[in-house]
Amino acid sequence: MTTIYEIAKHAGVSISTVSKALNGYSDISPKTRAKIQEIIKELNFHPNATARGLATKRSYMIGAFFQDDLNYGFFHPFLHILLENFKDTIGRNGYDIVFFTNTVTHGGPYHYEARAKHRNVDGVLLLGIHKDDPHLMSLLKSKIPTISIDMDLTGPRVSYLTSDNKGGAVCAVEHLVDLGHRRIGFIGDCFSTQVGQERFLGYQQTLQKYDLPSQPEWIAQGNFSEESGYSVAKSMLQAHMSPTAIFCVSDLMAIGAMKAVRDLGLQVGVDVSIVGFDDIAMASNVNPPLTTIRQNKEEMGTRAALALVDLIEKEEHKPSAFSIKTELIIRESTGVVRAEFSR
Known part of the structure; x- marks a missing residue:
């Protein structure tokens, strides 16, 4: 097995110079560093991780x-x-x-x-x-x-x-407003997670900006799962004066909400509009494909x-x-x- 001593011998430099080249020190010339790297490649040398860690005081x-x-x-x-x-x-x-x-x-x-x-x-x-x-x-x-x-x-x-959670929520709700919706529901985690709080804040601020009504029964807690989206959307849509659109803070909850719409004999995108958040792979493959906020x-x-x-x-x-x-x-x-x- 090739050692650091053999690398030094072939390069005509000291062992400490080879060590500096291996560990990224700047006090050796680019020419010397390149020569050492070429010999390392030729001899198929692989530095020992433990030894490298001792030299750099890192475990990588x-x-x-x-x-x-x-x-x-x-x-x-x-x-x-x-x-x-x-x-x-x-x-x-x-x-x-x-x-x-x-x-x-x-x-x-x-x-x-x-x-x-x-x-x-x-x-x-x-x-x-x-x-x-x-x-x-x-x-x-x-x-x-x-x-x-x-x-x-x-x-x-x-x-x-x-991600810009608040900005994404504002964009989602404004899209629904542009489509003429005034009764817009919300399904998400309003309190337990930071992303849920920020997306709820974006939803609330957009309703206030456009002077839209906000009803307690149009706001429901979900835990980001498809099952929670289904159950709370079904209850929300069966209430008196139900929303015509729902913003869900995750795609999985939105997909669950879409199933609830269908099970109530309604049509997604016609009777009730649904927007998600994330743009997971499934979002473009459900029927109908889901409008959503894409996180990068x-x-x-x-x-x-x-x-x-x-x-x-x-x-x-x-x-x-x-x-x-x-x-x-x-x-x-x-x-x-x-x-x-x-x-």
Whole structure:
């Protein structure tokens, strides 16, 4: 097996120079670095990760805490694309990922900070973790570089990234207003999650902007699942003076709401318009195709990875907040309000 000593001998340089080239130090010339890299390729040399870690004081490992309340796990229709892009970008920057389990063995550390330090990760990804989790605080106060998605956490080495949830909700409701709808319902998580709160706020502010009526029975709690969308939409549409359009804060709930419309003998996009949020793959394949707010899942994953790498590799880099633009995708689940409901 080729060693660092053989690389140094072939390159005619010291072992410390080879080590500097391998670990990205800037105090060697580009010509020397290129020569060493060429010899490394010729001799098929692969640096030992443990030795590299001792030299750089890094493990080149990212720890991911991922929680999915719907239990889709890595098959989640929205999050799996985000995670895939995060993984690919982290990999291109020389890091691997360890996913922490949601259960802790007896006697092991259970706080996020303790588990991250136990595995000696260089940085942490938080995805789907609840903001009120009491075990978060020590991690946020630590100096472990951390990136949070869809949760505005702050700390000395904590950045966060989210879609423009409020702006996306405003865009969705304004689309319904443009179609003549005045009785617009809402299905979502108004209180438990940050994305639910922000999308509900966008819904409320748009109703106020256009002086539209808001009835308590037109606002229903859902948990982002198709089943909850179905059950609350069915109840909402059976009430007196039911809405002619419904904004759902996830595509899965919107798909459930569409099924409720059909089961009540009504036509989606004609009798009741439905708008979702996410633009999962299923959204364009349901019947009729779902109008929705597209989140840029690929950019979210890529930007989160790059932001975390900056926190790890640049000690002077300050934590940042990133907002990714959303886009209205108009399909056939929305239509002009029927004439008898236009006033």
